[in-house]
Amino acid sequence: MRTDCPSPPLDGAEAVADAILYEGYLLYPYRRSSVKNRVRWQFGVLMPPAWAEAHGLADSGVAGSAESPWQQTACLVEAQDTATVRIRLRFLHLQRKVAELRTADGGYRPVDRMEVGDRTELSFDEAVPREFDIEASVRDLRRGRRLDVRVPGGEDVEPLFDDRGEPVGRVVRRRWPLSAAVTASAVPCQAPFRLLRLGIRVENTDRTTAPDSPRDEALRCCLLAAHTLAAVSRGRFLSLLDPPEWAAQAARECRNVHTFPVLAGEPGTADVLLSSPIILYDHPRIAPESPGDLHDATEIDEILSLRTLTLSDAEKREVRATDPRAAAILDRVDTMPPEVFERLHGAIRALGPVGRRGDAATDPERPWWEPGAEAAVSPDNETVLVGGTVLARGSRVRLRPRRRGTDAHDMFLDGRTGRVEQVLLDVDGTRFLAVTVDDDPGAELHQWYGRLRHFRPEEVEPLSGGTAAP
Template sequence: MTAALEAARRVADAVLYEGYLLYPYRASAAKNRVRWQFGVLVPPAYSSTGEPSATLTECLLEAPGDAALDVRLRFLHVTCRRVERAGSRGHRPVLRLEAGGRTYLTYDQATEREIRFAPRLAELHEAGQTVEVHVAGDRTYEPIIDGGGARVGRVVSVHEPIDAVVRIGAERLPGPYGLVRLRVAVDNASSWDRPDAPREHALRRSLVAAHLLLAVTHAAFVSLLDPPEWAAAAARLCRNEHTWPVLVGEPGRRDAVLSSPIILYDYPSIAPESPGDLFDATEIDELLTLRALTLTEEEAREARATDPRAAEILDRAAELPPEVLERLHGAIRGLGDVGPPSVPWWDPGADGTVSPDTDSVLVAGRKVARGSRVRLHPGHRRADAHDMFLAGRTALVEGVFLDVDGVRHLAVTLEDDEGADLQRAQGRFLYFAPDEVEPIDEGSRP
């Protein structure tokens, strides 16, 4: 692997495992029953979920002459992991089995796959290159032994075969700058004949968290997010479907691109304070680490049985030195002006049809506007467990806001929050839909 790709691998790995397993890292948790949300390429004949079976990446190269490319297709291959109990009539699938002081759970895992191509740019200009990818299926068995040495069951791990086609081409664009448009299409070509099968079955023949790592020598990529003026028109012509190519590696270098299923900026990086992967690189390591430490013994036991990677998270959280945990609390990346901004982040003059300070909505037949008192009733649409602590609290409406979809939201501060004045000065509010609040009389007590 080139130095450029090696530097980009940590970010690429974070993309590969984003959402692989979320806190509380247990198989029984609702959020871990709907998995594999990013970069899923399903078999083309599977249409139940509307997920794509292909991606297209187009990016720009400054390549006045020939250049060597290093193209890597990376994805997760879902492993069907099934626990079976031994009996007089053979083995029977079960969700859970306790034996020898361990817990065994039926729960799918995943294996990393990486396929590499190293074409010359000159070859791609002439006819392009088509590569057929075949990942063979396999089946393994792990015996489950009880404390007395008897075999009481087994763990069956199955990889179903996956077929894919990668098409790489290049087109030299007219003009004096030596620009080349590089095109890489990835198609899941796996067969599928079960139109009504559950999604979890189709995932076993899908490319999960699929992305591309591209590196080049004797040439340079051009940013599509912030192209130079002379390349802006060519950048707008690049078509990217279900993927997002950005420059990666050391800032300023232009020899590597990550084509990601997650929207990123150029030169993304993992915070240097992060002690290890938590499978949620967009979250806060301190929060997830502290939450891992709050799991009960039974919850931690289930997490360890769910996936070996979950066990690694719990071990790391338990052994994290205080000075490392302290570094997770915050970091100063640079110094700038402090204090409230001279101009509010929202400028009422930008749209004369809306005014958070004077707009109102009707709730239960009563007008609610800035200064109204309401009681909070967080609705079923919310997924954050912390919202339960807001139920029944009284709040003051600070403004009525309109989002880009034309939906109104009430910005509020809690009446019993001693920091409300500071939040008001900074424009940091809690937001609720009109049907999540109840107007209350001015004379009622908080």
């Protein structure tokens, strides 16, 4: 339905969305033979429903790494009935690349690897990006809207010739049909001001995949790295990470399954939202120093680029034979100018004061990491005062993580209890509590090898086990 107020464009948020789309698509060293590239498609995988049921995929948590036949976004929006909402579903469609050798009778047979002159082709899975839009007024969404998604199968054939121009083989890329549905709705929330809960449910509706098929076959009819973007005209989305106090209860009632929505676009704006199978902060962005996609947005561009340069000629040949996107990464890294590499080495985003220097014996403000001062700091013996209670190793606390400036995953620990394992001090003089979570089945293992969760003192509430302040 068209309205007199078009929704804002979504293109500004697609740089981050593309990083999500190809996160883990193919990991360094970008070769098919690498173990890490033998089990692919790790986030936002929507499986055929019968296959998912047969394999017990009933998880309904927020983790986008859990495979499921559906995902659900719930977010808050302030908008009038005449406002326009635009929703974009984006995902990858698996494409199977098969190298086929020409036989003596003029036919073709699939092979794992084929050499044609200086070109090598490997049979491997690729993917094609897909996207579909719904645009409707808020009034229409209050009645509910559904979009049935149909993606046809297809086949592309690339013949291969020898030096004499004789056909010796071909590369065949096959895609299977996909079917899915997107359902969008807007319902009023209980709040002192006009507030709506926008719901977006994406489900795989394929009925052709046998429940007992191997995963590799089921993936042919899956939505891979599925996520949604939404934009609203003459309205705004509210942050679920840091909602206004009057909308806090409505934010807690939003149930997100296998995806989580955050504000997208430039900081200070609230008309675009990204719902991702990878947990993000509000207003995520790609570092301006990054020269291009490396298929692993959580890694450091400099390290990956330098490692890529160390690949041998034989390894680079395999990279090029594995996937065209991997070949593009190799080309970009091989031709990267020195000034671009220099930018990747690091950037200063903010400056802060440096503690003054003094004598360890007479200056209590002397930085603890300097020689002679470090002996005064022991994480196992340090204490910190929180709410009139002294916390130390062994104290029990209730976790109340901040909504901003902390690990986005920590918000799911709100209200959980834990045990303080260490009181830490960083180079800025800030204290942190290293904590194990009580009902974490791996707590003892984490404690043993020091993989602890870290919180500021203001992010915990003392429980019994603390020591009253003198």
